[in-house]
Amino acid sequence: MVWYFKKNKLNKLPFLFILLLSISSCGNPDESNEIKPGIELMVLGTVQDAGSPQIGCKKKCCAQLLANGLTERMVVSLGAIDHISKTQYLFEATPNLSMQLSNMQRVSGFSSMPDGIFITHAHIGHYTGLMYLGKEAMNGDSIKVYSMDRMGTFLNSNGPWNQLVSNGNIDLHTMRKNKELVLNKRLSITPFLVPHRDEYSETVGFTIKGPNKSALFIPDIDKWSKWEEDIVKEIEKVDYAFIDGTFFSGEEIEHRDISEIPHPFIQESMTLFENLNKVEKAKIYFIHFNHTNPVLDPNSKASKEILKRGFKLARKNNRFAL
16 A cells, blocks of 8 residues: 655555554653643654664674564654644654654644754765655655755755755755744754764754753764863753763774764763753753664663763653743
8 A cells, every 4th residue: 555645735644653643652750741732842763873773783782673573763853843833843854754753743633744854964864764755755745854055965966865856845945053043933943063974964953942941952973072062051051952872882882993983972971961960960861872872771771870870861752841
């Protein structure tokens, strides 16, 4: 059976979407699991670009998942839902976009396509889900995609992404660093540059601002010390901070040169943030976990250590009032 979209309207809903209606969201005690009358932020995925289980992995971390042939783990993404204007936005277009969109629609209660997709950079987990907007899949109609200048040039200049533009499946919009983009009177997005491996595009994080609260979203960064901004001060400005937690420690990577894939280890970040008070620590949600990261298991020693020290871990379906 083929499920298809036309003019941003969903003609039929997949059977899986109906099944998902019965799945309740889960989170820590300070997060809401009830649909808010205003704006809410939803965690749609928490895993590093290549997913979990990861291709070619023979380790214990992937063996059981591969044996089962099914996983609930999804690549890092957030969703923002405005229940008043009935609009919804995606942060990142991941390879799991189909299910993530369905999960967001389950919460929002309306089946329209995203009113905008915000892309941080040109690494595989953050933009390749755009392929599902093309004619081979849903054949989208002018879905707004927001990116920085180099990212937009990359999409415009390389196939198959430029076909999405020429066919009118997506409508590219260029963002400017540190310039607030007002989506409506309740929701705005501000992109800012962060240091990362910028082979094809620049890399940004986002400040997502609602009517009452705001969130920081930095899924990828090389090291906090390389950033021209002070991460501690940036955390102080917001209510939630979803930040790079790719690796718990350098011990996870045995066959790769860790210097080629620099990220702030969670252990390093916890040391950096150790002197924050309880309120500030509680804002911090590590996200973007590599398939080797022990925190993917909520019962792991690493997960328990992070929570004991006052920090938090983003989990799929967590929801936050903005």
